[in-house]
Amino acid sequence: MTATPAPAPRTAAPLPSPIKIALARAAVETKVLFRERDAVVFTFALPIVFLVLFASIFSGVAEGTGVTVAQLYTAGLIGSGVMGTGFQNLGIGIAGDREDGTLKRLAGLPMPRPAYFIGKIISVLVMTVLQVAILLAIAVLFYGLELPSEVSAWATFAWVFVLGVSAAAVLGIAVSSLPRSGKSAAAVISLPFVVLQFVSGVFIPITELPDWLVNAASIFPLKWMCQGFRSVFLGDAGAALELTGSYELGRVALVLAAWLIGGLVLCVTTFRWKGRRDG
Amino acid sequence: MILPGWILGGMKHAIRVRGLKKRYGEVQAVAGLDLDVAHGEVFAVLGPNGAGKSTTVEILEGYRERDEGEVTVLGRDPARPTREWRSRIGIVLQTADDRAELTVRETLRHFATCYANPRDPDELMEQVGLADSAGKRIRQLSGGQRRRVDVALGVIGRPELLFLDEPTTGFDPEARRQFWDLIAGLARDGTTIVLTTHYLEEAEALADRVAVVARGRVVAEGDPATLGGRGTAKARVAWSEGEIETDTPTAAVLELSRRYDGEIPGLTVTRPTLEDVYLRLIEAGEPLADGAPQTVGSAS
Structure with a gap:
């Protein structure tokens, strides 16, 4: 362990490009995510378990529309899955990175700081794409879900998905600074997520909620994400089940984009690279 | 590299600190501290817990903002770090217990991607005695092996200046000797090293100069043999x-x-x-x- 090579003479060699580092971060984050095997299994299993439960408890077709329970819950559970990986898992994960010194170590590297966030968001995208693919496969195979055939529906799916994952991820990054420690993160971050699922049309159709709850839920992104996904999987026939009789896709885009921008601002202004006990 | 005289003047010392102060609420952690570290020197900072050692080092590393005083590290104010400046500095933190699922080799390769001219990860693992653990996940390593990873990550970018914050706490005597050999090797290659430690024999074995810090000030400074x-x-x-x-x-x-x-x-x-x-x-x-x-x- 003695013969260390002499440091090369300092040249003006340029630092690696930020894009290269961001992609390296994405590769590492994704690898780490999939190596935590129990977390992967449960993340993938959660929406499937809910789908099985709801499809067993409720059955049949919504009156006059031909919309099945499987359609309704598939759309809602995709929204909840996006929020789960983007907001909940990411928020808790980053709080853990802060607690155990991962963030502090990264902050000491000649790494452009946005590279860390981009790496996290890409890894969440990969994870969520797989989660949704498995959910859709189960819904099609066992619950007779018919996937839309029009290109326009899939285009809608794509933008709602990307916008939804991005907004959820930046909010997850922002919320990670809230818990006082890594240990309390799961409790702090799970409460708003669970409540949102109840009021945003994931578990309970939004038409069955009192007005004030609907109004409150309409502030948050999950309600709009689910609405966007319903437009994809329920089709025109299901629009009658919406409160306004329409999927309001323009408004979906607007609200999700607003949360994305607001979340980015929060990340930039409030993100902490060190734990609270670390000053 | 040809540099104008005014830059060379400012670069006479790797680190120059004058009148450094930092307060946390009621506690004056650093109370007017002065320090000079020459290029190529191994400099140890000794002092009891709470003396202000780690606060001072973290200010030098660019992790903490100071309240008062002049600080220059490798010709720059560490309160305004740039990527270029960070790439010339290596940091081994006091506590690092990130439970990474990456292997030792993957971690070193990944950190290497941040630098312009990194060391070869495989050679480095050989040098720090991690060659046999290259494929192990960081999580599975013993405390001593973890610390070797920390040091390897600290030097992978070929830093001109390396900070070691209590690097051998919890080591057994044999591991400590091996670690000292490693640091002595880096010093021979011209790396400037700033070390904080509780172990006086460590300072004596490694340091060209030591500073004793108490109550936020340097109370003595010099060659460990004549301190x-x-x-x-x-x-x-x-x-x-x-x-x-x-x-x-x-x-x-x-x-x-x-x-x-x-x-x-x-x-x-x-x-x-x-x-x-x-x-x-x-x-x-x-x-x-x-x-x-x-x-x-x-x-x-």
């Missing part, structure tokens, strides 16, 4: 029936030998250890001039 008047202090000659302090221990031993007609029972001849000097310094808390004559405490 606080250690080099010129009286020797203590002790035997089973008494002890004396003297400038001429050889004469005293000869005299005793005559008295006992040969072997002196229980003979020891000692000079104050770095620990004796250190304990006195942090108790006194007053700045002392290096090399000032000192009397040695009679009890030990």
Whole structure:
């Protein structure tokens, strides 16, 4: 362990490009995510378990529309899955990175700081794409879900998905600074997520909620994400089940984009690279 | 690289600190600290817990903002770090227990992607004694192996300046010796090293110069062999029936030998250890001039 090579003479060699580092971060984050095997299994299993439960408890077709329970819950559970990986898992994960010194170590590297966030968001995208693919496969195979055939529906799916994952991820990054420690993160971050699922049309159709709850839920992104996904999987026939009789896709885009921008601002202004006990 | 004179002037020292102050609420953690570290030097910062060592080092590393004072590290103010500046500095944090699912090799390769001219990860693993653990996940490593990873990550970018914050806490004696060899090797290659430690023998083995920090100030600074008047202090000659302090221990031993007609029972001849000097310094808390004559405490 003695013969260390002499440091090369300092040249003006340029630092690696930020894009290269961001992609390296994405590769590492994704690898780490999939190596935590129990977390992967449960993340993938959660929406499937809910789908099985709801499809067993409720059955049949919504009156006059031909919309099945499987359609309704598939759309809602995709929204909840996006929020789960983007907001909940990411928020808790980053709080853990802060607690155990991962963030502090990264902050000491000649790494452009946005590279860390981009790496996290890409890894969440990969994870969520797989989660949704498995959910859709189960819904099609066992619950007779018919996937839309029009290109326009899939285009809608794509933008709602990307916008939804991005907004959820930046909010997850922002919320990670809230818990006082890594240990309390799961409790702090799970409460708003669970409540949102109840009021945003994931578990309970939004038409069955009192007005004030609907109004409150309409502030948050999950309600709009689910609405966007319903437009994809329920089709025109299901629009009658919406409160306004329409999927309001323009408004979906607007609200999700607003949360994305607001979340980015929060990340930039409030993100902490060190734990609270670390000053 | 040809540099204009004004830059070279500012680069005479790797680190220059004047009147550094930092307060946390009611606690004045750093209270007017001065420090100079020359290029290529191994500099140890000693001091009790809460003396301001880690705060000072974290300010130098660019992790913490200071309240007052002038600080220059490799020609820059660390409060305004750039990527280029960070790439010239290596940091080994005091506590790093990230439970990564990556292997040692993957981690080193990943960190290497951030630097312009990194060391070869495989060679580096060989040098720090991690070659056999290359494929192990960081999570599965022992404490000593973890620390080797920390050091490897600290030096992978070929830093000009390496910070080591209590690097060998929790090591067994053998691991500590191996670690010292590693650091000595880096120093021979010209890396400037700033080390904080609780272990005085570590400072003595590695450092060209030490600074003792107490209550947020440097109370003594110099060569560990002569710190606080250690080099010129009286020797203590002790035997089973008494002890004396003297400038001429050889004469005293000869005299005793005559008295006992040969072997002196229980003979020891000692000079104050770095620990004796250190304990006195942090108790006194007053700045002392290096090399000032000192009397040695009679009890030990």
